[in-house]
Amino acid sequence: MPHFSKKRRRSAPPGMLRHASGQARVVLDGETVYLGKFGTPEAHARYAEVVQRWQAGQPVREVRPRTVVEASRSVAEVVLLYDKWMDETRAYSKGGKATTQRGLIRVALRELNRFAGDLAADEFTSATLVAHRDKLAAKPKLSAQGVNRKVGLIKQFVAWAAERGHMPETNAAVIRAVRSLRVTGKKRRQPVPWDDLTKAIKKLQPHFADMVRLQFLLGCRPGEVCGMRWEDLAINDSAEPWRYLAAEAKTVHHGVETVYWIQDEAKEILRRYIRLQKGEFVFRTKRRARFDTKTYTRKIRAAAKAAGVREFTAHQIRHLAITLIANHPQGGSAAASAVGNHKSRSMTDTYVHNDPKAAKYAPRLLSLRSGVADAAGT
16 A cells, blocks of 8 residues: 655745735635735745745744734724624614614625735725725726715724724824715705605505605604604693604714604694504504504605606605705705704805704794695795
8 A cells, every 4th residue: 555645835835916905915725814015025024934934834824923003913803893892882773773874884894804804904004995995996886975985984993993902093094094986976866846745645555644744744754754652752732842852863873862843734643643652653563563664665656656756765755844944935954954953064054053943943834735835935
């Protein structure tokens, strides 16, 4: 029987490769080792040391020198720490559930891991992020705005890592300087035309029609009308407006209150459903659960189609309400911003400040009765 000796290391090691991020790397036994900036003396010296250890059968991941920063971890390892931090602190969580923003962060970092997850965190530089940004921009279905959003989330992650010593602050500083892609041909979202809204309402089931009417009269977001509970409402017997503190508001996890004021027409709608048990949703399914925004928007689109008008989303109803207030002679951009609970306005409104009192009384300008479009000048 022939004797098979133990396989030895190859005498000729694989050559140095250039990563898209500008980093030098070498692949040894299927493991990628990053060596620093390609073409530098430091990269060549590290390559020689890695190869020497590899030929001697020693671990090659130990070659890279440790720094005083806890950045010796890989990018993927720091991503795991960030994800764990979000779980423990419940960052980007609302009502015990992860927000949409949390999902966007995970997608952005998952893509980053595929591109540079093996890279040492202290070697993650602006060149790496630019290379990743350009790779994202090459995707045909991803807009420049979408790329910028993902890059922004990565910058946010890097700032967190630098603050906690997982990445050098110098790296974080240059990464913050990475420019966004220029957005061209961006179409501004338009409010649903008044006539289209009234026609679509007639094709909706009664409770969905009332949800649309109430959302318009308050100028609130789709999730805020779907998640409205009786315990969130401050109801009184006087002529004063009722108060709705939106528990499922977009900014609630940032500690920012979102308040809507309920005037007479909106009160009439709510009285048709009034149940004062705490925790009960105003609009609910047969199983006493809330309607989700996807179902709500799907019903609206179907109603628009049945009415023979262009399909629109629930967000466009809010846009219509805010636009009508902004264009109304008795309203204005400040009142519209206050009603919409906006914390900032467009550039033309930079010097117009929110008036909290306007949020309380401006909804009176909205009406489902005839003539609202003419009165608003639309």
